[in-house]
Amino acid sequence: MLFRRVTMAVFSAAVLALIGCSTGGGDFVAKNEPWREAEESSCNAAGAVRPSAVIQSRAALGGPSVCGAARPFEMSGALGGRVSMKPAALLRCPMIPQVERWVAETVAPQARTHLGSPVVEVTVAASYSCRAINHIAGGKLSEHGYANALDVSAFTLADGRRITVKGGWYGDSGERAFLRAVHGGACRQFTTVLGPEADRHHRDHFHMDLARHGRDGLKRICQ
Secondary structure (H helix, E strand, O other), rough: OOHHHHHHHHHHHHHHHHEEEOOOOEEEEOOHHHHHHHHHHHHHHHHOOOOOOOOOOOOOOOOOOOOOOOOEEEEEEEEEHOEEEEEEEEOOOHHHHHHHHHHHHHHHHHHHHHHOOOEEEEEEEEEEOOOOOHHHHOEEEOHHHHHOOEEEEEEEOOOOEEEEEEHHOOHHHEEEEEEHHHHHHHHOOOOOOOOOOOOOOOOOOEEOOOOOEEOOOOEEOOO
């Protein structure tokens, strides 16, 4: 009888570790992946992210299920605040340096090259959200559920122009060139990048995350 109770308790715990309730996307399936906690702890211990006026440490994000991050950050801007991010993005430690590099090395210079004006704002379509991929009930937990992903839908320039992913991807030559350069640059900083040509779910934004792909975790997806 005792063995049966223990068995049922273990089974119940396993089920709870695999299935949780998402926000707006129905149930999702997830699994415990030790590398996530180790990677985040290492990033924080190394001081890879330093709090500033535009990067603030936030309380731990927890549940349901395996959603969350031990020590997330709220990122409201890049380049010391010269480029704002609205609304602010809630991200885990490893994502912050990659977003900063993407803005510094690709977004900012490419805007000047192709559009002739500096970028002053990045429109954040999504960051942390405990939900299934593409909000599909019963699907795999999205990287958004780990605060390990960022969606961007538009860029605002100093001259007032607003370049949207949806409208500019097939827009005029300058917008097309800028957005494709931004997409390509993201592929150098993140392990997953999805844009308008990936599928119907990403026609209006770029999705970027640091998921591990393949057996060795080194595979990259750029679509």
